[in-house]
Amino acid sequence: MRALLDQLKAIVGPAGWTSDPIALQPNLTEWRGVVTGKTPLMVAPASTDEVSRVVRACADAHVAIVPQGGNTGMCAGAVPDDSGTQVLLSLGRLNRIREVDAANYSMVVEAGCVLANVQEAARAVNRYFPLSLGAEGSCQIGGNLATNAGGVNVIRYGTARALALGLEVVLADGSVLDGLRSLRKDTAGYDLKQVFIGSEGTLGIITAAVLRLFPEPGETSTAFIAIGDSGDAVRLLSHLRGAHANTIEAFELISARVMRLVAEHLPNARLPFEADYPWYVLLEIATGGNAQAMEDALADAAEASLILDAVIAKNAAEAGELWDVRHSMSEAQRRAGKSLKHDISVPVARMQEFLARGDAVLAELMPDAGLIAYGHVGDGNLHYNVTLPGHLAPAEREAAGAAVTSALYDLAAGLGGSFSAEHGVGVLKKPYLEKYRGGVEFRLMKCLKQALDPENILNPGKVI
Numbered sequence: 001m002r003a004l005l006d007q008l009k010a011i012v013g014p015a016g017w018t019s020d021p022i023a024l025q026p027n028l029t030e031w032r033g034v035v036t037g038k039t040p041l042m043v044a045p046a047s048t049d050e051v052s053r054v055v056r057a058c059a060d061a062h063v064a065i066v067p068q069g070g071n072t073g074m075c076a077g078a079v080p081d082d083s084g085t086q087v088l089l090s091l092g093r094l095n096r097i098r099e100v101d102a103a104n105y106s107m108v109v110e111a112g113c114v115l116a117n118v119q120e121a122a123r124a125v126n127r128y129f130p131l132s133l134g135a136e137g138s139c140q141i142g143g144n145l146a147t148n149a150g151g152v153n154v155i156r157y158g159t160a161r162a163l164a165l166g167l168e169v170v171l172a173d174g175s176v177l178d179g180l181r182s183l184r185k186d187t188a189g190y191d192l193k194q195v196f197i198g199s200e201g202t203l204g205i206i207t208a209a210v211l212r213l214f215p216e217p218g219e220t221s222t223a224f225i226a227i228g229d230s231g232d233a234v235r236l237l238s239h240l241r242g243a244h245a246n247t248i249e250a251f252e253l254i255s256a257r258v259m260r261l262v263a264e265h266l267p268n269a270r271l272p273f274e275a276d277y278p279w280y281v282l283l284e285i286a287t288g289g290n291a292q293a294m295e296d297a298l299a300d301a302a303e304a305s306l307i308l309d310a311v312i313a314k315n316a317a318e319a320g321e322l323w324d325v326r327h328s329m330s331e332a333q334r335r336a337g338k339s340l341k342h343d344i345s346v347p348v349a350r351m352q353e354f355l356a357r358g359d360a361v362l363a364e365l366m367p368d369a370g371l372i373a374y375g376h377v378g379d380g381n382l383h384y385n386v387t388l389p390g391h392l393a394p395a396e397r398e399a400a401g402a403a404v405t406s407a408l409y410d411l412a413a414g415l416g417g418s419f420s421a422e423h424g425v426g427v428l429k430k431p432y433l434e435k436y437r438g439g440v441e442f443r444l445m446k447c448l449k450q451a452l453d454p455e456n457i458l459n460p461g462k463v464i
């Protein structure tokens with residue numbers, strides 16, 4: 001091991017590694033503090049060639065590598081295990097925007113570019129990169145692709161998977177797959193990039209990507225809407241789709257309890273309503289230059305008795321404040337204490353049924369639990385998070401938590417849904433992959449892992 005560590009330090013140079021436990025602390029703990037690991041060394045290569053040489057050296061020494069982007073992932077996939085033998089590979093210094101091609105609506109970026117910087121580089125040439133999430137100031141595009149991140153604009157633009165035109169990937173033996181093509185049409189064999197997107201660092205290390213850009217959406221309008229029950233959200237969505245099929249940029253469902261949590265733990269947040277309503281929708285539409293578009297849409301919806309109240313942002317600053325409330329929900333939960341995260345999806349039309357039956361699961365298995373439900377309901381993705389009652393002893397909490405999680409995942413699966421809609425599998429959801437993707441699907445996943453990483457050195461112990 002000693003010889004390998006010296007070799008890795010020589011590859012990345014003095015600015016590219018650390019083994020200082022204090023400096024490493026944030027890289028060794030998942031952002032909620034749920035999982036903590038150890039490493040003998042963190043390397044931060046500054047080029048694809050350095051990544052390739054690091055991986056080759058580790059492969060020769062049969063030492064495992066854990067790729068890490070912004071370490072904002074929700075499933076503890078980016079932290080090493082506690083054996084103290086896994087090398088941590090940070091992509092943070094691989095952060096150049098290599099090219100922005102406005103005419104081709106594409107850009108080439110390195111994996112360690114922070115998502116907000118990618119958005120900004122597109123904006124600088126009047127183009128739009130639509131991936132947007134609460135962690136965009138610190139997550140990296142490589143991490144976004146490795147987790148197939150979703151976020152708030154999936155309803156119109158799709159997940160990270162739909163936004164990648166090409167990838168550059170370092171494989172488990174150190175060879176480099178150069179797929180940095182910026183083509184919209186390419187049917188030459190298998191679409192290999194899709195195998196790496198969503199693979200959470202277990203099949204290869206993404207070093208760069210060609211991203212798909214869009215025209216800027218132009219004027220948008222944002223509204224926080226109070227509704228009577230979760231079913232009204234689904235009805236409102238289908239009502240809006242009648243007139244605004246292709247202009248709904250975001251449609252988020254938010255429960256009253258999450259709003260109270262934000263008010264309690266983030267006193268600076270500017271909540272849109274003084275009164276408490278049962279549920280809310282945060283809606284953003286592209287107005288196509290019609291300043292009345294949102295008002296007209298909401299008036300229509302009010303006439304159909306779908307909404308109780310609404311606040312329409314008067315300008316970009318007010319819209320930003322409404323989004324700040326939405327984006328602070330994970331942090332409010334973190335401050336509120338430990339919770340079980342369930343990042344599920346179901347077909348949109350079955351959302352209300354999931355919520356009703358989910359309530360019944362909680363009432364039966366954990367009546368004192370607190371439900372924190374919100375999510376990207378336009379995509380059928382709900383964060384059905386549960387705070388455990390404080391009076392349970394640790395072992396009881398674990399057993400009760402596992403029972404609740406299993407019952408909720410069974411419920412989602414029974415409704416044609418997924419136990420993992422947008423955060424991936426990592427460590428925390430690994431026990432469930434075989435159960436819900438068993439049989440042929442799981443066997444094929446294992447074949448892929450075996451074919452691409454036969455020595456199991458890429459993020460072992462994660463996903464599969």
Ligand code: FAD
Binds near residue numbers: 111139142149152
């Ligand atoms: P990391 O956490 O560093 O890594 C995630 C996984 O990808 C790990 O398995 C890691 O090994 C692997 N990995 C990282 N980089 C690479 C690479 N270059 N090559 C190969 N593997 C790699 N997620 C959503 O989908 N939607 C949301 O709306 C959303 N909102 C969030 C809000 C907050 C406040 C926070 C804290 C998180 C949120 N997330 C959301 C989760 C998280 O931001 C995403 O999963 C994000 O894509 C992770 O990016 P990262 O760079 O932090 O990756």
Ligand code: 2HG
Binds near residue numbers: 327329375376
């Ligand atoms: C979001 O939609 C993220 O804000 C995080 O996916 C959800 O913290 C969560 O559970």
Ligand code: ZN
Binds near residue numbers: 150151375376383
């Ligand atoms: Zn989300």
